[in-house]
Amino acid sequence: MDAGSGKLLKVIRDKMQELIPMQDKLSPVTEKQEEAFTKQIFYPLLSAVLEQLETMFPDSDFLEHYTVFDRSFWPEDCGGIVDYHGQEDIKALADHLPFTHAEEAVEEWTVLKQVAVLATCKKSPYSLMIKLLETSLVQGYPNLSKIASVGLIIPVSRADCERGFSTLNRVKTELRGSLLANNLNSLLAVTMEGKTPEDFDFNKVCMSWASLKNRQINVNK
Incomplete structure (x- = not known):
């Protein structure tokens, strides 16, 4: 943890002590305390976490491409729009990863979209990526499975x-250096x-x- 993060945590602890006095810590949280917590602690902490992520992963476009696995962002239209949706993201991810083939990944993606609704009932990027790691889908979508495996292990902290x-x-140790x-x-x-x-x-x-x-x-x- 760097000095900036340590200073931020100290400020957050001080704010929590101010918002919730000792005699009220075991009492139900009031609406006023909850609103103050959201504005003075939750939002600053969330902003700090996002700032840390942007600092640790400057290649933000690479991470943004993974939203293509989130079905909640897919178009509802079953026509031409959904057919082309996500192809640029998959190509960008495959180009970034040296062990995948971009053209094959795009072809796999075109087929996967047609069966994605049957593969998982959750509109979550993680549920779809986890499904891609199952044996049957790994064999059918080798490039997408590799892309999904990378997305699932990206750390959010150091x-x-x-x-x-x-x-x-x-x-x-020195005695076990060999x-x-x-x-x-x-x-x-x-x-x-x-x-x-x-x-x-x-x-x-x-x-x-x-x-x-x-x-x-x-x-x-």
């Missing part, structure tokens, strides 16, 4: 990156996303590791 660097500093990349990635994944020690089955893991090959010492040789 917290995950900073968490990853902090974990890396804890795992790869760790191979694969082993280091596995350790980071277990540390960050693995189960807690209370829920982890150590016996099962030890038995699995021991069964990989014969680890007994042959004393007869």
Whole structure:
């Protein structure tokens, strides 16, 4: 978190203390308090978040193209307008991503629009993109599936990156500087996303590791 963000959070905390006195924190929120919260805290915080996103992702046009997956923005007309809707956005996304083919992606998009209503009942960009990651649709729309997978993992903050660097500093110490990349990635994944020690089955893991090959010492040789 940079200095500007820290200062903003301090201002927000101070405002919250002013709006909700200690004796009223357990009382129902009044309409006046709710209005003051919206104007003095919610809107400034929302503006700050949007500003951070624009700073972190200066290529805003790239993110805007992903709105094409939001069915609520699709035209209601089933004629010529809907046939061409989104083609420029899909082409722009495919051109931006080196592992997709723009012409094939546009062709896939033309077909997908006809079955989008049947594929998902929610007019949400996430529901349509998640559907594109299902096995049956991945095979039929390989380029759109890749585009959707990128859209679903775009971070909205630097917290995950900073968490990853902090974990890396804890795992790869000076005494473990010779760790191979694969082993280091596995350790980071277990540390960050693995189960807690209370829920982890150590016996099962030890038995699995021991069964990989014969680890007994042959004393007869």
